[in-house]
Amino acid sequence: MTAKRVHVRREGFVAEVALHNPERYNALSRQVVEELKEAAALLATAADVRAVIVHGGESKAFCSGADLKERQGMGDAQVYEMVHLLRETVTLYERLPMPVIAAVHGMAFGGGCELALACDIRLMSEDAQIGLTEVSWAIIPGAGGCIRLPQLVGPAVAKELIFTARKLTAAEALGIGLVNRVVAREELLPAAREMAVRIAAQGPLAVRAAKRAINGGLALGTGLALEWEAYQSILPTEDRQEGLRAFAEKRPPEYRGR
Numbered sequence: 001m002t003a004k005r006v007h008v009r010r011e012g013f014v015a016e017v018a019l020h021n022p023e024r025y026n027a028l029s030r031q032v033v034e035e036l037k038e039a040a041a042l043l044a045t046a047a048d049v050r051a052v053i054v055h056g057g058e059s060k061a062f063c064s065g066a067d068l069k070e071r072q073g074m075g076d077a078q079v080y081e082m083v084h085l086l087r088e089t090v091t092l093y094e095r096l097p098m099p100v101i102a103a104v105h106g107m108a109f110g111g112g113c114e115l116a117l118a119c120d121i122r123l124m125s126e127d128a129q130i131g132l133t134e135v136s137w138a139i140i141p142g143a144g145g146c147i148r149l150p151q152l153v154g155p156a157v158a159k160e161l162i163f164t165a166r167k168l169t170a171a172e173a174l175g176i177g178l179v180n181r182v183v184a185r186e187e188l189l190p191a192a193r194e195m196a197v198r199i200a201a202q203g204p205l206a207v208r209a210a211k212r213a214i215n216g217g218l219a220l221g222t223g224l225a226l227e228w229e230a231y232q233s234i235l236p237t238e239d240r241q242e243g244l245r246a247f248a249e250k251r252p253p254e255y256r257g258r
Contacts, residue, residue, distance in 0.1 A: 005035050006038075012200065014052070014196040014197060014200055015052045018054075019057055022057075022058060025064035025106070027067035027068075029070050030070065033085055052093075052196075053100075053189075055102070055103040059106070061107045062104040062128070064107055064109055068247045069248070080235060090111075091118065094119075098211070100121075102116040103123050105125040106125075107167075108128065108129070109132075110132065113131055121195065123179065123181050123195070127170070129168060129170075130179070131166055133167065135165050137240070146158075146162065152177060153177055239256065242254060
């Protein structure tokens with residue numbers, strides 16, 4: 001029997017979703033994404049859950065991004081399907097009716113960063129790093145990163161970060177407003193739980209209504225459609241395949257712009 005890669009636990013009005021793919025630094029394999037989607041679907045109808053925490057469990061990372069080792073064995077159609085599944089899953093967490101807190105430790109790169117961006121609030125440990133690193137592998141953020149990051153830090157800063165695939169320290173992420181708070185590693189989950197409990201103590205219908213109002217005003221729909229169109233244009237390129245080969249061979253990629 002295949003081990004579960006996403007664990008869900010409840011304590012009072014708070015639910016926790018913990019990734020459990022430690023040997024791959026919580027990389028987003030198909031199994032991980034499918035189980036994340038299942039967890040979101042269950043939480044979406046949980047009327048007695050007032051706050052959710054997403055974290056990396058016992059792994060050394062929150063989420064290292066796409067499982068590039070798994071991607072190497074996929075054709076373009078399978079990659080298309082996989083990224084579409086990830087987009088849907090990340091968006092489900094954004095659309096959960098209750099507030100969602102990301103507790104980020106270790107690293108949150110690529111799709112892992114996009115998952116954190118879809119959460120309402122982000123806490124980060126002092127030793128963590130975060131970034132949309134996709135262009136270093138000749139692809140673009142395809143799960144909402146091109147839309148959500150500019151809304152958080154502004155278009156110019158977001159463009160710099162995405163175009164350079166820069167990895168930010170926790171202090172840098174806090175400085176540009178990408179995360180709400182930075183704490184010591186041992187304080188990360190306690191701080192997230194304290195915040196979740198505080199949210200859960202408020203009027204639950206009012207909190208859900210406030211989230212709907214804020215997210216509705218951001219109007220993400222059109223932007224997400226444009227990002228998906230751009231992602232599809234990159235999928236069949238030679239450079240994307242070179243990025244995967246370079247990752248497997250542990251060497252710098254040699255991109256040719258085709």
